[in-house]
Every structure is written in C-alpha cells, then in structure tokens.
Amino acid sequence: MQAIILSVGDELTLGQVVDTNSAWLSEQLAGLGITIRAHATLPDEQCAIARAFDEASRRCDLLVATGGLGPTRDDLTRQALAQALGCELEMHAPSMERIENLFRERRWPMAESNRTQAMRPVLADVLDNRWGTAPGLKARLNGCRVYVLPGVPAEMKAMFDALIRPELGAARDRVILTRTLGSFGAGESSVGERLGGLMDRARNPKVGTTVSAGVISIRVRSEFPSRPEAERALDETVAEVRSRLGSLVFGEGDETLQDAAVRLLLAKGRTVAVAESCTGGLLGQMLTDVPGASACFTGGWIAYSNSMKERELQVPHALLQSCGAVSGPVAREMAERAALLSGSDYGLAITGIAGPGGGSAEKPVGLVWIALARGPGGTLAEEKRFPGGRAAVRDRAAKSALNMLRLELMEP
C-alpha cells in the first residue's frame, strides 16, 4: 500500500508553524508496512486543496490529510474535498448535535461558524471526533482511500489511533521495522565507505545515513511479509553494521554521546570532573543533561579567563606564557588538576579558539586541544581542527571530549 500525506494551513506554508503531523503520521503508517510516497503542504485555498486531493488520489492507495477543518473562514478542506468528489455539502445531524452538546457541557456560547463543522460532503462519511469540535471525513476518490483529520496534533493522533489505525491494520500485508544507530568520530563519507554494499538502494533491510551536528546516524529498515522475518533480518543487518563500524557506534535509538558516557561511567563506578575554557560550561551541561549524572559527575571549572586557569586550576603562569592557553601542555595540566582537585577518577579538559575572533595563522579559529587525565593511566591529549562557526566548534569540541572519555571507558 502506498500513501501520500497532505497538510493544510497558511501557518504551515508561511513557515510560522513547523509541520510535525506529517512526520508523526509517516512513522505510524511506515510501522503498518505502508510506503510513504510523499508529503505535500498546501495553503488555505480551496481550489489548490481540491486539486491536490484529485492528483494525489490518482497516485496512491491511501491519502491522509490534516488541517483546515476548523470553524473559521480560512478552514476550507471540507469544501475542497466536496469539490474534488464533485458533490455538495450537507448538514450532518448527529455531528451538529454532538457539537452543540460539547458547547453546552463546557458552558461556552456556540458561535454560528461552528455549524460549518457539522457539514460533510454528501459522498463522504463522518469520523467522530471525541476530542474536539471538528469531525473528520472519510471517502473514496479515484479508487483511493481518503481520510481527513483535524490539524490539532492531540486530536489528530487520538482519531488516527482510534479510527484509522484499526482499519489500516487489517489491510497490512508487510511488516516494516526500523532501528537507528548513532556514530561519532568519522565523517559521513567514511562511514558510508565502511558500510559499502550494505547501503545499496535495492538491499533489504535498507541502510541509510544522516548527519546532524557531527553525529552520523545509521538507519536500518527491514520490510518483510512477517514479523519474525523482519526481526531476524533487522538484527542481522544491525549486527553487520556494528561489526563494520566498531567503536564508532556509541548507541542506539535516542541515546546521545553523553548518555553513553554516563552509562559507561556508572557501569564502571568511575567519576569525572571537567575543566572547560572555550566551551564555557557546555561539556558540563551535556553531562548533566543525563538524569542521574550526579552519581558520576562531580563538577568542574569554567576556566574561561587565564586568571581562572592560574588561580583556581593552578596552571603555572610560565606554562601559559610559553605555550599559550590553547596548547597540549595546558590542556593536560587542566585535566590533571580537575581530576586531582575534585578527587575524581578522570579529568576532562577543553581549551581552544571558538572564534570568531582570537585566531592567528599559527593557531586558527577551530583549533582545540582536548585532554583526558586518567590518574595512574597517564594523560591523553589530542589536537583537533574543527570547521564551522563558534557554535559548531564548541559543539564538536564538547562531543569529541565526551567521545574520548567514552572510548577510554570501552577499553577492557
């Protein structure tokens, strides 16, 4: 079964509101084994909506539209569906009664315009809305099943779950399962090369990558007639992806780098403190994003100025003078002092030039030193050069530090 999703509303085409309904519906439909051919978003214009209904219905088996069922003059999806079906609107008495009851119960005055919401195209059926005033609609257009739901996400979701999912469930002939892995430390093209033939478009399970803020996500999508087949193939492909990417993979699903770092710290019963210069608190903020971080994160220093590095972290003045604040020796010193002063197992330090100012030919914007003090295990230090603006440099610096800690904790 192939589906197209339509969203209606000026607020969407004007960019005032981000359309989250289409993503949600897509995920639900994909989970039912339905292939999504496209999303389309239209303004509140009756003819444009009617034409989209007509054209989309000729290209798929299932059309789900949201929005434009409200009581105001710019709500025209109902009229557009009637136009596409080539029929009139009529008053639907049970809907009118339900709407009147709703207003009576809430002791609100009912506006005349709410009567419009009880109108339906003669050739359409009504989908009861028990969560709001606008009933949904259901019809057949050019042989395609058409469902129309209100745009309010809570109502749309409740109606989909109660009224549409059961109908579509019966129609399902395939099972689609997906899993997503997160990786860090290599570029998208390098991840793509390691995955090689796994990324062939014709392969099933299908493997795709997306990149967001330095993190490469690997999506695996398995589509088979039965759930056991889909599950087995999915597990096999995920295992193959993990084997090809090795320690680049930090987690699965929604797990972030900081989730992974905290999980490993807790599992090993270790603690960490931070010393941050150019990231100014970002690394600490990321670690403390994770609920329960207090069991492994002692705290740290935002050693933004040189005086803070000297006075609080006791970085020798001579070292700052001879090597500069952005240097391997200073990063090492910061990491070691952070671990020592806080009594933590690890000290993680970042010092760099986030820009836009402060760069030089020798030490350009994007140059960052990251150090990890490991007590008796000695201290690691890495020089990085990150592209992009201030926010990107800071983000990649903090993530690289988390990744350095994660890789250390993965050692046996």
Added chain:
Amino acid sequence: MQAIILSVGDELTLGQVVDTNSAWLSEQLAGLGITIRAHATLPDEQCAIARAFDEASRRCDLLVATGGLGPTRDDLTRQALAQALGCELEMHAPSMERIENLFRERRWPMAESNRTQAMRPVLADVLDNRWGTAPGLKARLNGCRVYVLPGVPAEMKAMFDALIRPELGAARDRVILTRTLGSFGAGESSVGERLGGLMDRARNPKVGTTVSAGVISIRVRSEFPSRPEAERALDETVAEVRSRLGSLVFGEGDETLQDAAVRLLLAKGRTVAVAESCTGGLLGQMLTDVPGASACFTGGWIAYSNSMKERELQVPHALLQSCGAVSGPVAREMAERAALLSGSDYGLAITGIAGPGGGSAEKPVGLVWIALARGPGGTLAEEKRFPGGRAAVRDRAAKSALNMLRLELMEP
C-alpha cells in the same frame, strides 16, 4: 512571485526527522513578499524527485529544494535534477578543489564518494558552499528558477542568506517588513493583555506573539506599497509595544537573553562569574555563546556535588547541613564566593532540583534558588518554582539568572 519548496530524504518521509527547513525557508520567502504555493517532501528516489522537479517547476516561478546532496548512495537530488533537465552530470573542477582543500585543512582522509559532491548537471550552475562539503545548484527548468541546497540546516540557512536572498530581494513587488521583540518574565496571556488592541487581526502592522522555551516573542509585520510607509508604521508599532511591555523586553531580532546580558555588561565595563549546581554549566555555556564574552565573563564553578561546593567554593559544611544545598543561604554563599574568588563584579549562582529524582514534599522538583552577588550593593536571592521536566527546569533556571543580571544592569 510564487514558490514551491521541496524537501528530500527518507528520514523525512519515514517520519524519523521533522522537516524544519521548509518552515524556515517559507518564512524567509514570505518576508520577501513571495507567495508559497506548496511544500512537498519526497523520499530518496531519483525518479520521484526528478518528476517532482519537473511538475513543480511548471506551477511556479521559484523552486527551492533541500537535501540529498550528501556523498552517500542515497543522496540522489543532484542526479534527479540532471534527469529533469535532460542532461548529464560532469565534474566541476573548482568544487572538487574546494572539497579536497577542506579535507586537507581538517586533516581528514577524503573518501572517494566525496567526489560525487563535486558533480553538477551540465545545465546547472554551482552555488559555493563555504560551510560544508556539498555545493548547491542553480538552474532554469521550464522557465522556473530552481535552487538546490544541502539539507543540513546550518549550511542551508547560511547559503540561502548569502547567495539566494540577495538575488530574490531584487524581484519583490510589495514591501513587507517585520521586526521581532523578545520578552522574558511574564506569560503569553499576560503579555497579550498588555498588548491589548495592538493584537487585532485586522490591524496593519499586525502584532502576534509566539512562545518558545519561556521566551515570548512579539512579531510585528508591516505591509505597505512603499518602503517609507512600511518603515514608519513598523517603527511606530514597535515603539508602542516597547512602551506597553517596559523592561519585559530584552532585545530585538535574534538577540537572546545572554546577548542582552553581555551587551549590558560590556557597556558598563563589568564582569561576572558563575557558580552552578543543577544547571551543570548551562549558564556558563549560554554566556559564552556570545562572541566577545571573554571581556566580561571570567569563568566559574560547576559545583554539582556538595564536595565541590565545600572544597572549591568554600560553602560552609554546617550551612549545607542545616539549610540543604537547595536554599537561599547556600545560593547567596555560592554567588558571593564566585564573585570574590574570581575577582569579578558580579557572582551569579543557581542551585535547584532539576529532577526527575531528588525532589521531596518540602523541596519538590522544579524548586530553584538563584542569587546575584553585587559586591557592595549586597546580594539578591530569589526562589523559583518551574514546571516541566529536567531540561525545561534547567533552561528556565539559567534564563531567569540571566534575566536577574540583566534587570540589575538596567538600573541607572
């Protein structure tokens, strides 16, 4: 001028990622007086994308597409545009050189697949991407202007601003000017009440509010035949909004609370240090988001554990025992020690219960104490109770601290 926006990516049609690019582009185009006819979202399938290019280009004057320009096998927008244009792809030597340089600078190995990114349809021009590896494309298809940009939001936005906006600006026929004010410290309904009749839907300039993460934005949109008319009306309405909201307004346009705080610190030649418990570095991160913050931000302490509060900030053990870490006296002590130890004019401290654990009947999740040490001016402390989950509590706590500092700096 009429526009259609295309987004490409399986992650979008599968609902794994919400498409924010289309909304952002719509807002920019609407601001240029361009009417958005539709958005469409397509999977990574070359023929479907090529067909969408062809059909959409026949219905509008401007087509902006995002996504599918990456280096992997599922990035097919480049090929699809060539297919729609009915031409071959060729290697674009300057792009190849730029990509090779980029990898050389970053000292990364370049994957063979990155070479694909330097390919362009023979009938298209290349849009330089100075923010990443994927160049954009520009072409004429069926008389329609077509722009193709990478899907990574930061790159897409930077390229639109630098390369497309100036070209489209020349084509506009009406003048629409907008200004946005940011306010903090009152709810949306309270801001709405103060604005009163300014928010009438029929008014021009139109005034609307949106709320995002505690910040109420007031958007003023002025639409007139000529620029002087639009400007004068816009300025008058903005002045009226400012007068009604007073010190709730912290800035205009993209200015954030931290921008405002840093601007005021720099203007007065003052410095600040932070001491953070439950925010774990978020306040420092926000302040150092602002380029040039080093002139007014000395640094701080992430005093996440009690031992850090005692050992590094010298908060008396007895005080922690008698009042608890989340209390007015401890917040005051943290703020005062931060100012004193760092030699800063102000010390800003946060201690609270971000949840999900750690709450009690007396001190529930969401309870936060914020203190501002002002040297000879004495120390202010405020108790707050924030709703929402861990991320929301931490975000509101850091913003409330920034706002406390901002209001102090606004005093004559």
